[in-house]
Amino acid sequence: MIEVVQAFDREHIIDLPTDDAAALEAKLTTARARFLDRGGWLPPHRRIDVLRKLAELVGQQREAFATLIAREGGKPYTDALVETDRAIDGIRNAGELLRTRVGVEIPMGLTPASEGRRAWTIPEPIGVVAAISAFNHPLNLIVHQVAPAIATGCPVIVKPATATPLCCLEFVRLLHEAGMPEGWVQTFLPENRDLASAFATDARVAFLSFIGSAAVGWRLRANLAPGTRCALEHGGVAPVIVDRGADLDTIIEPIVKGGYYHAGQVCVSVQRIYVHADIKAEFVERFGQRVAKLRVGNPLRPEVEVGPLIRPEEAARVGQWIDEAIAAGAWLIGGGQLSETTLEPAILVEPPRDSRVSTREVFGPLTCLFGYEAIDEAIAAANALPVSFQASIFTRDLGVALEAAERLDASSVMINDHSAFRTDWMPFAGRRESGQGVGGIPYTAREMTADKLVVFKL
Numbered sequence: 001m002i003e004v005v006q007a008f009d010r011e012h013i014i015d016l017p018t019d020d021a022a023a024l025e026a027k028l029t030t031a032r033a034r035f036l037d038r039g040g041w042l043p044p045h046r047r048i049d050v051l052r053k054l055a056e057l058v059g060q061q062r063e064a065f066a067t068l069i070a071r072e073g074g075k076p077y078t079d080a081l082v083e084t085d086r087a088i089d090g091i092r093n094a095g096e097l098l099r100t101r102v103g104v105e106i107p108m109g110l111t112p113a114s115e116g117r118r119a120w121t122i123p124e125p126i127g128v129v130a131a132i133s134a135f136n137h138p139l140n141l142i143v144h145q146v147a148p149a150i151a152t153g154c155p156v157i158v159k160p161a162t163a164t165p166l167c168c169l170e171f172v173r174l175l176h177e178a179g180m181p182e183g184w185v186q187t188f189l190p191e192n193r194d195l196a197s198a199f200a201t202d203a204r205v206a207f208l209s210f211i212g213s214a215a216v217g218w219r220l221r222a223n224l225a226p227g228t229r230c231a232l233e234h235g236g237v238a239p240v241i242v243d244r245g246a247d248l249d250t251i252i253e254p255i256v257k258g259g260y261y262h263a264g265q266v267c268v269s270v271q272r273i274y275v276h277a278d279i280k281a282e283f284v285e286r287f288g289q290r291v292a293k294l295r296v297g298n299p300l301r302p303e304v305e306v307g308p309l310i311r312p313e314e315a316a317r318v319g320q321w322i323d324e325a326i327a328a329g330a331w332l333i334g335g336g337q338l339s340e341t342t343l344e345p346a347i348l349v350e351p352p353r354d355s356r357v358s359t360r361e362v363f364g365p366l367t368c369l370f371g372y373e374a375i376d377e378a379i380a381a382a383n384a385l386p387v388s389f390q391a392s393i394f395t396r397d398l399g400v401a402l403e404a405a406e407r408l409d410a411s412s413v414m415i416n417d418h419s420a421f422r423t424d425w426m427p428f429a430g431r432r433e434s435g436q437g438v439g440g441i442p443y444t445a446r447e448m449t450a451d452k453l454v455v456f457k458l
Helices: 021-036 044-060 062-073 077-097 140-152 166-177 193-201 214-222 248-264 280-292 312-327 375-382 398-407 441-447
Strands: 002-005 012-016 117-125 128-132 156-159 185-187 205-211 229-233 239-242 272-276 331-334 346-349 366-372 390-394 412-415 449-457
Touching (some): 012 166, 021 156, 062 077, 062 166, 077 441, 128 140, 140 166, 140 205, 156 193, 193 214, 205 214, 229 441, 239 248, 248 390, 280 331, 280 346, 312 366, 366 375, 375 398, 390 398
Parallel strands (some): 128 205, 239 272, 239 390, 272 366
């Protein structure tokens, strides 16, 4: 059994039965059978209809989903409403893809050997999708993994995070209510980690969609069956550069939001802030004042801006990392523990560059501030780690903005916005240790597609 508890106070919600090896075998057999039966593939209009109805059903339960997100995941209710709205839009986005999902003509007759032929590609579903999700966006991440599979026609088995399975289960229930035939979308709650690994690496899986820790993701990738493609979304230690000409009146708020949204439990959360020496003192003062005003507590209360971490051990880990940095000379602003899962937002000024808070993803309500003299120094520091995801720069100098956009080692560079900005239709990807493949609804659909070439000899 899996016990699901409220992230904030660890209050029991429900016990859920788990799947054993026999259940996994049955699910994989069913999914593979759906894919092999080409005559039973769902036509595009059926998939569009299901996704449209699903968006309506999720919309009807908008507040219920937001409450569920806040309870099992600890995201503040106001932000959970935003997540639900994004999920609804993502479902619609997936359905709209089918109107423009086409192959391309491949030119023939360019050589004597290719005369008298016509050639074109046909987009086909890649096969069975195994989706392993994370806790921090328990509804929207499921949408990002399942909705593109539906749009492309892939059977999908989705494993939600153990801490936050309820949104996924309700989402799949509504999916079947919307008309999705049995066997095309299934959930999987493994009874142990070995079974989760067996699921991801089974030879019947054509595509693995993994959102989670780098250690687990890269290990699974190394053990995939031959031919299985994958997309891995890990984390980063997102850098933000504040140029000396940046307008402090306008940039404090977005940086605070980017650093402390969902208590920092976001893979592109603002973590390392590099501030020009000329404005560092003023920035530290104003940033610290704003962070101190963040309302922390029970995520079900609408006024709360920062909720708990997902588990007590995560709160303890973040606290330990902060203590290590202080002992090594960092200056702490704010901080403190309110409960076994809830930390006051903290700022560390000039922690050692080799400390864990400076080099590893904190995934907690903490940002680290560093001063710099020249833009070259800031960019070099931002690029110094083996992780690479989203980065940002705040500046009113066009030349500095363009230079940073080109030189920052990141898959996306935000100019005058925080590093955690995202829309669900834009490409979203980690480089190097931060991941492989491209996320975002249309890009995930593309990853789940296999092009077939047809050559017709006249």
